[in-house]
Amino acid sequence: MLVDTGMIDTPRTVRLQSPSILTALAFTLLLAAPALGAKYPAYVDGSFTFGDEFAEAPYGLESTFSLSSNPNATKTIYLDFTGFHSVGNSWGHNIVFPAYDLDGDSGSFSDEELIEIQQIFQNVAEDYIPFNVNVTTADPGATALRKLGDGDTHWGMRVVMTQATAGFGVGIGGDSGSSRFDDAADNPVFTFNKGARKGGLTASHEVGHTFGLAHDSYYDQEYHPGTGGYGRTSWGPLMGAPFDASITQWSNGDYAGSSNTFDDYSFITSKGFGFREDDYLNSLADPHLLESIDGEISEWGIIEERYDRDYFRFTTTTGEVSFDVNGFAQDPNIDVGVVIYDSLGEVVVELDPSVTPNINYDLFLTAGDYTFFVDGVDNPGRYSDYGSLGFYDIQIGLPIAGDLNSDGFVDTDDWLLLVAGAETDLSGLSAEEAFLAGDLNGDGLNDIYDFGLFKDAFTSAHGAAEFAALLAPEPAGLGLATAMVLMLAGYVRCGVRTN
Known part of the structure; x- marks a missing residue:
């Protein structure tokens, strides 16, 4: 059973300069309440x-009642928002x-209700995404939720998302009773809490009881x-x-x-399914190759x-x-860390900010x-990496x-910048400083080779005529451009560098 303790969202924006570690320039953190929309993988009527x-x-x-997180799985968590006649099961009632x-009209679904149902689906799907189980809003039928003997391979749990009725559920957020995930009968659990976070967390919590999980306490609190308050790593x-926490995870009790x-x-x-199959190899020597489209x-x-x-x-x-x-934008389970290596296998930078679960x-x-x-x-002092599992999204701008x-x-x-750098000594500069002074190929020089690279890039973007205009500017800029071309020409004789 889960009680209703309320929830507060406090948006705030923080901008920080990154630590001075190797090549990191800066990162920007937006600490705010999640937007209504959130990117999350799902299947609608079987289509990803x-x-x-x-x-x-x-x-x-x-598509609200056609959502699935893992439709090929044989085990199911059915989020039933459409009403349910609970009778002839372990609850012993007829309700x-x-x-x-949300609006006092249970005969039809408003847009607000449909939106919240999708958010709840995403939250529960995130909690169970590491496992080979399907979270769905589509009714699979009672038979798919019952374990009908040793030969049966399909079973699961119905989560009745509803309101307290006929005195049942008054004053509580949810209840699992004696229901078990592999019951032979359609013995559901109930969620009475509302809201994307509270409703979703309660649904996951009550299903957790059907696996045999007990409550996670905190000192003398059950x-x-x-x-961590209301911050992004609470x-x-x-x-x-933990209705106010931004990150919620499965636990092994290794916290104070x-x-x-x-x-x-x-x-x-232990109830008939394991973890999902690994999607990418755990190998520095055999990584998944990422391809860019238009530099992204x-x-x-x-x-x-x-x-x-x-x-x-x-x-x-x-x-x-x-x-x-980034992890799931709404209510992530994962706190993301990244380590980047160069082509020689040497660590370039480790990225693990303590004030956000994301890498930006x-x-x-x-x-x-x-x-x-x-x-x-x-996040040392708050949580271990035990429960830091879940969905992540990679976006790289080249x-x-x-x-x-x-x-x-x-x-x-x-x-x-290229012209100005051509007249300066780049020795002693960092790779970044030399780049800003026109060293496009990273050889520590601003020479004819960098001039050629820039010409190709500028011409590709603007055309040969525009580049020619750079070399034949208005009289006020003639000296600088001419000096640039003559100086660069002095670096090369017969195609061989003289320095």
């Missing part, structure tokens, strides 16, 4: 989609529970209320009542104040087990790389191949060749 993360109902209102209702265990050291995973995976890389994955690491490789030109790895950095990288892994990490000032364009401003 992320939905529209900018829409209030990311999968479309019409017709109405459909999920239900862990969550720690935390609580799913078998507690715990009296329950159950290994949640061993209980969950997009990928996603799941950290399925505690010691899972997903390895990826990408190629970049020299410049500023925007590097984002701008990095200066020289041209080459880079490998990185995504991992679920801890630099544009010739964009010396990293403003996203190759233009006259970059030409002026």
